[in-house]
Amino acid sequence: MARKEIKHRQVIVIGAGPAGAACAQRLAEDGVDVLMIERRSIIGNPAQCGECIPNWGEVVGTFSNLEEHKWLYDYFQFPERLKLHNLDNMRVFLPSGKAFHFELDAFAGHRLHFRWIPLR
Ligand SMILES: Cc1cc2nc3c(=O)[nH]c(=O)nc-3n(C[C@H](O)[C@H](O)[C@H](O)COP(=O)(O)OP(=O)(O)OC[C@H]3O[C@@H](n4cnc5c(N)ncnc54)[C@H](O)[C@@H]3O)c2cc1C
Incomplete structure (x- = not known):
């Protein structure tokens, strides 16, 4: 029986969700030999x-001390063609019927369209 060749990688990222994909991209951009594994046949x-x-305004308004992270700022510069419409307000309804209203700095986009963003 033929032996399977073992290929070593510096980093293996399990899961190609937003966190895993961003992590793998950052590592690859820094020259790290990274392999990303996703169990689903169609990501997302x-x-x-x-x-x-x-x-970006919503991100820095929600989480402190992120303004200095240029690479993260770059991630949040989305092409206009991804923006279906602006989301300025959100209302969350609880099962009890109580509602909460938030102002937002966000937009609606179709997640599958993110596949077409080229790597920098
Ligand atoms: C109903 C709902 C609505 C949401 N709406 C929004 C929204 O409007 N806007 C927003 O910003 N966020 C929204 N979120 C949150 C958003 O989906 C999560 O914050 C985001 O997906 C988290 O990313 P992640 O990479 O951590 O995890 P995930 O997106 O869950 O990615 C994990 C990946 O790992 C894979 N995986 C898991 N185990 C294995 C394994 N053993 N082997 C290989 N692959 C594996 C999974 O298949 C998956 O692709 C929503 C979440 C839910 C549940």
Whole structure:
């Protein structure tokens, strides 16, 4: 029986969701030999997402100390063609019937369209 060849990688990322894909991309850009493994045949499908995507203003307004992270800022510069419409407000309804209203700096986009963003 033929032996399988073992190929070593510096980093293996399990899961090609937003976190894994961003991590693998960052590592690859820095010259790290990275392999990303995803169990689903179509990444991001079925979408676990309401397709509400925060703009940079929402990100730095929600999380502190991110302004200095230029690489993260770059990630949040989305092409206009991805923006289906702006989301300025959100209302969340609880099963009890109570509702909460938030102002937002976000847009709606179709998650599958993200496949067409070229790597920098
Ligand atoms: C109903 C719903 C609506 C949402 N709406 C929004 C929204 O509108 N806007 C927004 O910004 N966020 C939204 N979110 C949150 C968003 O989906 C998550 O924050 C985001 O997907 C988290 O990314 P992640 O990479 O951490 O995990 P995931 O997106 O869950 O990615 C993990 C990946 O790992 C893969 N995986 C897991 N185990 C293995 C394994 N053993 N081997 C190989 N692959 C594996 C999975 O298949 C998956 O692709 C929503 C979430 C839900 C549930």
